[in-house]
Amino acid sequence: MSANVIVYSTSGCSDCNQVKQLLTSKGVPFEVRDVMASAAYQDEVEQLGFMGIPVTVYGGRAVKGFNLPELQELIDAAAE
Template sequence: MSQPVIVYSTANCSDCNQVKQLLSEQGIAYEVRDVMTSTDYQEEVEKLGFMGVPVTVFEDRAVKGFNLPALKELIEAAAR
């Protein structure tokens, strides 16, 4: 079993919601990590080299924002 897809997000973040909707539509299970509720999650995002959300992570891939081409590649990798 591979790692889950992780979506770092915040409440009321439209790009975050678009990412989660896309993953759901593609049948990809994901874990939501709300950076406003955990300093650990915020630090994880910063360690990846990002300051904002959404950041979608699968294995060694991290996609910032709602970047559809990059998200599609991540989804293909996660679907294997």
Template structure:
């Protein structure tokens, strides 16, 4: 994994890459150290993708340009375009799977399922929330993300509807799913 010191340097290095990843981290943070260690391990097992890192103590422009407000965050790029942001620290096997999943491009199906209205209620520091959002993106499910740590009214409305305070909670066409209950999510989203 290569360290970059600015946005300009980073962009110049991914101009010819199909797939690239940039870990934004903060030196001295336990979560960042965890993410850095696991991304380094995953990067050693991937031959096709380029991996970069930037310490926000040193690099001041990248996180602002991509709207990243918390670290560690792994930015995922395809053909130089930002396609996903994975927040928090995950196991190296998760990062390895992420590098493999980015190679997968689902074919358009001839029969389109009816569009679902999906809203995810989450917080930036919730690892299950980030896992849920990554899973929705992987399955090409558009969703609205509401950060209940910043929107007290949404948090109160959510408790009134579900009777639960915890996150993640997902509203799919009026049906609430508490936690990352994959079988229930697949059922409501009609995913095989």
């Protein structure tokens, strides 16, 4: 499984933590990009068309928030 899943988040964000816990429980490796630590990461989120976090990205797909059905589809795609 490739580690191309990116989670844009920040510390203290409960939805962000839920996304990260879900990915960890499914054995999906991911990179965390803290939007508070890097203006470039914030710009990336905005370029994806979002203003808030978490945003989980894999391939050409981005999921906003803790949207379990969409996250599961992204996890399934990442597992292929």
